[in-house]
Amino acid sequence: MQKLNTPALPSSPSSKNKKGINKAKKHRSDLCKFQGGTLERGNMRTIFVFIFLFTVLSIFLWQGIYLPKGIDMVEEKLFSVEKGQGLFQIAENLEKEGLIKSKYFFVFYVFIQGKVKKLQAGEYELNSLMSIAEIAQKIISGDIVKEEITIIEGWSLKDIGFYFENRGMFQAEELYDERADLEGYFFPDTYQIRRGATLEEIINKAVDNFNKKLTPELRNEIERQGKTIFEIVTMASLIKKEVRTKEDKELVSGILWKRLENNIPLQVDATITYITGKKTTKISIEETQIDSPYNTYKYLGLPIGPICNPGLESILAAMYPKSSEYWYYLSTPEGETIFSKTLEEHNIAKAKYLK
Numbered sequence: 001m002q003k004l005n006t007p008a009l010p011s012s013p014s015s016k017n018k019k020g021i022n023k024a025k026k027h028r029s030d031l032c033k034f035q036g037g038t039l040e041r042g043n044m045r046t047i048f049v050f051i052f053l054f055t056v057l058s059i060f061l062w063q064g065i066y067l068p069k070g071i072d073m074v075e076e077k078l079f080s081v082e083k084g085q086g087l088f089q090i091a092e093n094l095e096k097e098g099l100i101k102s103k104y105f106f107v108f109y110v111f112i113q114g115k116v117k118k119l120q121a122g123e124y125e126l127n128s129l130m131s132i133a134e135i136a137q138k139i140i141s142g143d144i145v146k147e148e149i150t151i152i153e154g155w156s157l158k159d160i161g162f163y164f165e166n167r168g169m170f171q172a173e174e175l176y177d178e179r180a181d182l183e184g185y186f187f188p189d190t191y192q193i194r195r196g197a198t199l200e201e202i203i204n205k206a207v208d209n210f211n212k213k214l215t216p217e218l219r220n221e222i223e224r225q226g227k228t229i230f231e232i233v234t235m236a237s238l239i240k241k242e243v244r245t246k247e248d249k250e251l252v253s254g255i256l257w258k259r260l261e262n263n264i265p266l267q268v269d270a271t272i273t274y275i276t277g278k279k280t281t282k283i284s285i286e287e288t289q290i291d292s293p294y295n296t297y298k299y300l301g302l303p304i305g306p307i308c309n310p311g312l313e314s315i316l317a318a319m320y321p322k323s324s325e326y327w328y329y330l331s332t333p334e335g336e337t338i339f340s341k342t343l344e345e346h347n348i349a350k351a352k353y354l355k
Contacts, residue, residue: 184306241270
């Protein structure tokens with residue numbers, strides 16, 4: 001029987017080969033660790049640079065926006081923003097006036113705040129001690145330079161017109177000639193107006209104030225009495241020019257409404273001085289004959305319109321007259337009101353107090 005030769009099996013790796021394989025694996029592992037560490041260090045460096053640049057930029061912007069240009073006390077400057085001016089024009093003008101460090105900081109701040117379309121025209125008091133943020137907020141909020149005007153109760157449109165003219169604001173005729181329809185409705189009060197405000201702006205403020213003061217409740221009461229606002233305001237203007245105190249106004253209101261109801265001429269001296277323009281309580285017989293629809297000596301009823309601009313107290317007195325037995329009254333030079341029940345008593349009072 002022939003003997004078969006068995007093929008030889010591969011021998012197991014020698015210890016020398018095993019060491020080589022393990023060394024290669026370790027090398028690859030070390031290489032991966034080295035590459036990973038290098039990548040991590042690269043990423044950290046990039047992040048650090050980004051944070052550094054962001055911080056520098058933030059500090060730069062913060063200083064530019066929130067630190068003022070000036071460090072010493074300076075006077076206020078009047079800075080004007082004209083209607084139609086845009087963000088870049090305003091920023092450039094601020095820089096030219098020396099109020100801000102750079103127009104770009106102003107543009108950036110307003111843009112980032114989303115207030116580009118909120119910048120308001122007007123005149124502003126600014127200085128270089130204000131930060132860009134403060135200046136921007138002032139212009140955004142419309143915190144303009146304001147003037148105060150005071151309209152005295154009992155002033156006519158002519159009085160108000162010359163008050164404006166004396167302040168260098170307008171010509172008196174622009175009000176009392178061109179807007180004569182406002183007599184009685186230019187409500188007396190103190191108003192805050194922007195510097196350089198137009199006459200129309202001031203008129204709107206005064207008329208709006210009148211409309212607020214004459215509340216819906218008062219309007220309903222006037223209608224309930226069967227009267228008109230025009231009649232009440234006209235009567236209030238007469239009362240205001242004739243007497244001073246609330247009590248006297250209510251009594252005079254009662255007298256005048258009573259005379260109207262009985263077709264007796266009102267004979268209000270203030271209507272004559274309104275016609276003549278004289279600043280006096282004394283009128284002549286000749287003046288009582290002046291042919292004017294304001295002449296309450298010559299014509300029955302209320303005058304053609306108000307003779308001054310009354311306040312709320314006078315309007316309320318016209319609405320709520322006080323009944324009495326009196327038919328006549330006069331005011332002494334000292335401002336005291338003397339009431340009389342008969343014409344005879346009235347003539348005696350005139351001889352006594354109006355010598």
